[in-house]
Amino acid sequence: MLILALESSAVAASAAVMEDGRLLGESYVNTRLTHSRTLMPMVKNLLLSLEKTVEDFGLMAISAGPGSFTGVRIGVSCVKGLAFPNNTPCCGVSTLEAIAWGAAALEGAKVCAVMDARCGQVYQAMFSIEDGRPRRLYEDRALSIEELATECEPIGPSLVLMGDGAQLCQETFRRFGARLAPEALRFQRASSVALAAFELEKQGKTCTPDALLPSYLRLPQAERELKKKEERKREP
Known part of the structure; x- marks a missing residue:
């Protein structure tokens, strides 16, 4: 089974393709460019170099958190977008x-x-x-x-x-x-996400694209600040 895995939970971003536990290719970028600019071009170039298309994959995986709120959201959104057309099974892997x-x-x-x-x-x-x-x-x-x-x-x-x-x-x-x-x-890499997803798939722990969700562990800072303000308003 072919797995396409993405990782965007911190500063670096990466994409990997694995087949039955064997790494076929991986792209890794560690710059200050936003993942919205780097992640999908990496996927496109990786698939071109391996002569694969989105339709070839039996599973798509992402490090679903914890991590950067923005990075995790971008990664999950990318995988959902790639998986929706063919309803490809997905796997959200703990970044840790x-x-x-x-x-x-x-x-x-x-x-x-x-x-x-x-x-x-x-x-x-x-x-x-x-x-x-x-x-x-x-x-x-x-x-x-x-x-x-x-x-x-x-x-x-x-x-x-x-x-x-x-x-x-x-x-x-x-x-x-x-x-x-x-x-x-x-550091976390897409190839490690693929290895974890390969094991989770054996256990039946996959989901549909629409059910794939981030795992933040904590509320985003804006929501935490709003919650504090609301609590202060309720204080006598």
């Missing part, structure tokens, strides 16, 4: 799980997948690498770096930090020997 798939070769490691959530928090999930794949230890969540460090300290040197929030955590986590993954492995 996609990050953990980048560490699949680190057998026995505990992977702390972490993204900068701003406002003094990070998005985080923990995985154990077993038999060449990440096994989720708990669900995605948002919390402070200090709270996370307190939880992770007992793991010690077997802990590997991954994601765009790894560098933020490194200074605090260094005290108990946590390791920073090499930059080439540290």
Whole structure:
């Protein structure tokens, strides 16, 4: 089965094509250009180079969050637009799980997948690498770096930090020997989204294009500010 996967949850954007677990091609751009300008041209050029069309794919996947609210919305919208004409099955992959798939070769490691959530928090999930794949230890969540460090300290040197929030955590986590993954492995990529989607498809965890939705974990900042204003108005 051919999978088209996109990743746009942070600064970098990427697109990948995978067939039965084998990567056929991937395009990766790490610039300050908006994903609305880079993502679809990458998809177009990748399909041209592989001589594939949208109709060839049995599954389309996207990192559905957490991450940048704008980036996640753009990625989900792109996949929905590509999938709607043929009602191609879709798969929304946790961005944190996609990050953990980048560490699949680190057998026995505990992977702390972490993204900068701003406002003094990070998005985080923990995985154990077993038999060449990440096994989720708990669900995605948002919390402070200090709270996370307190939880992770007992793991010690077997802990590997991954994601765009790894560098933020490194200074605090260094005290108990946590390791920073090499930059080439540290960040989420569309190929990792495709690997995660390949496993989820085997479990029947796909959806129709209209049912594909972002997963933010937190309200966007504008909505949080509006909520605060409304709460202040209700105060006596």
